[in-house]
Amino acid sequence: MQENNVQYSSGSKPTELIDSSVIRLGGDSGDGMQLVGDLFTNTCAIFGDYFATLPDYPSEIRAPAGTIFGVSGFQLCIGGSEVFTPGDMYDTLIAMNPAALKVNLPQVRKGGTVIINEDAFIPKNLEKAGYTENPLDQSETWKNYRLVRVPMTSATQNLLSDLPLSSKEADRCKNFFALGVLLWLYNRSPEYSRKWMTKKFERKADILKANMRTFEGGLQFGETCAALNHRWNLKKSGPAPKAGVYRNITGNQAAAMGLMAAAERSGLRLFLGSYPITPATDIMHELSKYPDFATVFQAEDEIAGIGSAIGAAFGGALAATNTSGPGFSLKSEFMNLAVMTELPLVIIDVQRAGPSTGIPTKTEQSDMMQAMFGRHGESPMVVMAASTPKDCFDTAVEASRIALKYMTPVIMLSEGYLGNGSEVWRVPELDELPSFPAKFRTDPTNFKPYERDPETLARPWAIPGTPGLEHRLGGLEKLDGAGTVSQDGPNHEKMTHLRAAKVAKVAQDIPKTEVYGHPEAELLVLGWGGTAGVIKSAVRNLSGQGYKVACAHIRYLNPLPPDLESLLKKYKKVLLPELNSGQLWYRLRAELLINTEKLNKMQGQPFRIDEIESKIKSLLGAH
Amino acid sequence: MSTPTNTETSPKTVPTYSRKDFLSSTEPRWCAGCGTFATFNGITRAFVNAGIEREKFAVVSGIGCSSRLPYYSNTYGFHTIHGRAPTVAMGLKMANPDLNVWVITGDGDGLSIGGNHFIHLMRRNPNIKVVLFNNQIYGLTKGQTSPTSPLGAKTKSAPYGSVDRPMHPLTVALGAGATFVARVPDTDNELMYQVLNAASKHEGVAIVEVLINCVIFNDKVFESITNKETRPDTTVLLEAGKPLLFGANKDRGIIMKNDRPTVAKIGEGGARLEDVIIHDPQNPNSGYAFMLAEMGDSELPVPYGIFRQIHEHVHKPHAGKGNKEGLLKTLRGSNTWSVDNSGKISSLEK
Numbered sequence A: 001m002q003e004n005n006v007q008y009s010s011g012s013k014p015t016e017l018i019d020s021s022v023i024r025l026g027g028d029s030g031d032g033m034q035l036v037g038d039l040f041t042n043t044c045a046i047f048g049d050y051f052a053t054l055p056d057y058p059s060e061i062r063a064p065a066g067t068i069f070g071v072s073g074f075q076l077c078i079g080g081s082e083v084f085t086p087g088d089m090y091d092t093l094i095a096m097n098p099a100a101l102k103v104n105l106p107q108v109r110k111g112g113t114v115i116i117n118e119d120a121f122i123p124k125n126l127e128k129a130g131y132t133e134n135p136l137d138q139s140e141t142w143k144n145y146r147l148v149r150v151p152m153t154s155a156t157q158n159l160l161s162d163l164p165l166s167s168k169e170a171d172r173c174k175n176f177f178a179l180g181v182l183l184w185l186y187n188r189s190p191e192y193s194r195k196w197m198t199k200k201f202e203r204k205a206d207i208l209k210a211n212m213r214t215f216e217g218g219l220q221f222g223e224t225c226a227a228l229n230h231r232w233n234l235k236k237s238g239p240a241p242k243a244g245v246y247r248n249i250t251g252n253q254a255a256a257m258g259l260m261a262a263a264e265r266s267g268l269r270l271f272l273g274s275y276p277i278t279p280a281t282d283i284m285h286e287l288s289k290y291p292d293f294a295t296v297f298q299a300e301d302e303i304a305g306i307g308s309a310i311g312a313a314f315g316g317a318l319a320a321t322n323t324s325g326p327g328f329s330l331k332s333e334f335m336n337l338a339v340m341t342e343l344p345l346v347i348i349d350v351q352r353a354g355p356s357t358g359i360p361t362k363t364e365q366s367d368m369m370q371a372m373f374g375r376h377g378e379s380p381m382v383v384m385a386a387s388t389p390k391d392c393f394d395t396a397v398e399a400s401r402i403a404l405k406y407m408t409p410v411i412m413l414s415e416g417y418l419g420n421g422s423e424v425w426r427v428p429e430l431d432e433l434p435s436f437p438a439k440f441r442t443d444p445t446n447f448k449p450y451e452r453d454p455e456t457l458a459r460p461w462a463i464p465g466t467p468g469l470e471h472r473l474g475g476l477e478k479l480d481g482a483g484t485v486s487q488d489g490p491n492h493e494k495m496t497h498l499r500a501a502k503v504a505k506v507a508q509d510i511p512k513t514e515v516y517g518h519p520e521a522e523l524l525v526l527g528w529g530g531t532a533g534v535i536k537s538a539v540r541n542l543s544g545q546g547y548k549v550a551c552a553h554i555r556y557l558n559p560l561p562p563d564l565e566s567l568l569k570k571y572k573k574v575l576l577p578e579l580n581s582g583q584l585w586y587r588l589r590a591e592l593l594i595n596t597e598k599l600n601k602m603q604g605q606p607f608r609i610d611e612i613e614s615k616i617k618s619l620l621g622a623h
Numbered sequence B: 001m002s003t004p005t006n007t008e009t010s011p012k013t014v015p016t017y018s019r020k021d022f023l024s025s026t027e028p029r030w031c032a033g034c035g036t037f038a039t040f041n042g043i044t045r046a047f048v049n050a051g052i053e054r055e056k057f058a059v060v061s062g063i064g065c066s067s068r069l070p071y072y073s074n075t076y077g078f079h080t081i082h083g084r085a086p087t088v089a090m091g092l093k094m095a096n097p098d099l100n101v102w103v104i105t106g107d108g109d110g111l112s113i114g115g116n117h118f119i120h121l122m123r124r125n126p127n128i129k130v131v132l133f134n135n136q137i138y139g140l141t142k143g144q145t146s147p148t149s150p151l152g153a154k155t156k157s158a159p160y161g162s163v164d165r166p167m168h169p170l171t172v173a174l175g176a177g178a179t180f181v182a183r184v185p186d187t188d189n190e191l192m193y194q195v196l197n198a199a200s201k202h203e204g205v206a207i208v209e210v211l212i213n214c215v216i217f218n219d220k221v222f223e224s225i226t227n228k229e230t231r232p233d234t235t236v237l238l239e240a241g242k243p244l245l246f247g248a249n250k251d252r253g254i255i256m257k258n259d260r261p262t263v264a265k266i267g268e269g270g271a272r273l274e275d276v277i278i279h280d281p282q283n284p285n286s287g288y289a290f291m292l293a294e295m296g297d298s299e300l301p302v303p304y305g306i307f308r309q310i311h312e313h314v315h316k317p318h319a320g321k322g323n324k325e326g327l328l329k330t331l332r333g334s335n336t337w338s339v340d341n342s343g344k345i346s347s348l349e350k
């Protein structure tokens, strides 16, 4: 246990000790709320706080300023002990304009703090947000909240009046005012932000001066504003973090890092064939930055993305392609070619709300059935799912390891919520990761392209350029062993079974399923993918209150963990929350003959903790 | 790129091959009399002449009659899916730049279902050779209209005649920026070999259109431009630095008249030999090659040979060779903090 409840400065106002806090920042895309969020998060990191963040972008690139659909947000949860999600109800909201208030107020918990830029509440903006009267004047509303009215725009303009800045330039500084207020409120040091600004605006003296002054103005405002009658400190109660180097990482970054790490661990060059698609593109962006470690090919379409990756796999690279729903559909014919040619390939699907174009920026877990069955013919494939932003790293490493070990395509499911969300990540030393050097076949003696390793059923990987191993691959059915074209019926059936058996063999690599929660649990909450954090939070809360509930989270969706059936049968009831209409639920009924309780949501948003909690309570009955 | 290619283990001197060395144990299964045989022959002859180890050849195809070719070539081969061979070839070449990658495609495979990949392969200009077997019909699926079937062509899918205008494959390639563009008939083994050989040596993408006689579903569509009797009058051979003359006696030439290519009989109507266009495959303006590629529809002869051969930037991915230390740095990024064994936190940022 850590005892240092870091108190940054005593100040003149009382502080209150809290376990965790959910903060939401809302404004126009141009308001710089993302930057405020980043700087605040980094500050918390250095204080040893735990956090999880979730940026929330509008789907329009440049939606009209001040409108409801132009509101962009940044949400984070900070805690003195481990934080599993970016949180549900907001403890603090900073709204830079009426639209941001309108969108976010319903999510502020009773008694929460609402900080608004009062200068933005002018008739034009109120109208754009769809307010018929100024919400700030409705005193009924504000009985439930601590409203802090900040004349952010005018205060900023006043602070900067003597500097040679246009009013537009001056206005752009006001996010630093907000940052100052926020740091004051959570009693976090301004040092990091000061340093950041000094470095960032090194060559722009006026802008630096302006931002710094505005920032100090925000800090000062906290001290003097009567409405801000107290500030918070986080209670440090979690286990001390493991020694090491830490950073903040999004799921998409982590997936990219995982692929690069896997390439190093296998001794291969990483190749990514990709095509831009929301919300998966950041994986390509990230890898494109590092030509030392990855060859990135921005293909002409989704099909070419995976096609090039298959070509690279044939050529001996650690090959990957990334996409989201619509692109995942387009890639399916090529996925089958990878199944038939038994080449190692990692396919990352960052799921979004579908079908069709659906809601590209919103999250869902609805491609699991497609990953399992969305190809013609009998086409089994290994499927795994990442559970948190940082777990995208481990899952990408594992997907690569399995693809190479079994000479098979592997689908890694991520979610928009994971891809864009971020959390604290302890960067592993490379030697802490499994080592799985790729083995190329070089010996021409008795070479048969489809001869199998009895352990893994993997066929040899003989790459072009190797003398004496010239052979032909293709989508036509292969003769067992020889790998030549075969139209023979019984051979086809045999090969169908072999392909399935190979995927089934992967079960031997799946670790024991871990259970967390009440030792005498009667109810198990089973989860997969991005619901991990919210399920664990709910189970932590309720088992702490004595509810007999535990949870387990699975990474492998195909094959399913071998211990899953016996585990599920230990519990009186199993609850299965999914951001789809019950896709794993369906498979558990079909494959394990186990009936679980469904909890489904398809609103483009992750579950809230209270949604899981109330379902658990209703299943366990009166407590 | 650092992908192992086993080059270290290959012999320093390239063995002398015969064409047989490039024939796999699988007997080609095209219809007897099909033009694919002659083309396969030309391709393997070019392989023999390339002076490259056999294991460094990779032949990638899509789906169709011609796309069966990799099975018959005793090289590395990949019979991929319909229309997508260029994508696989691209990834293979990027992963393993030492390879000599050939794409085998057809008019349906390369221009219809794979049209998008075809144009992007041309514009990227990788060092990949493309042989487009154009028989103006879908052979493997038994006789449907293809993107190169002429307007009015009667096919199984257009019994009343095709209502679609055909495309000229080479204009598409040129429009997309192809740097080596050529056409040969399946009946001229020597020209086929010369052109494929030149393609094989070209730095950058090369597209060779081979006019294939599909004896089963589209027999004799190219008859007038391939048979010995009529060919001299209906076609013109492109030779660098030589005038565009044709006819049995080489007495007709292509001249520019009112900015249009026109056939002129030398000595008649004031037409002089000096007026005949001199073939220049290196003409930096693609308009010239484009003009040639459109010829053949009216009384203008169909050109054979190399239309265009220029040197332009050849596709090459960014490739560095990072080490473990560099990778760890990359994973850490610029914004890190460290925790020591006593739980003390410090910022690593400079």
Ligand code: SF4
Pocket: B029, B030, B031, B033, B034, B035, B036, B065, B135, B139, B140, B213, B214, B215, B216, B217
């Ligand atoms: S169908 Fe036509 S193109 Fe195909 S192999 Fe037979 S003759 Fe050749």
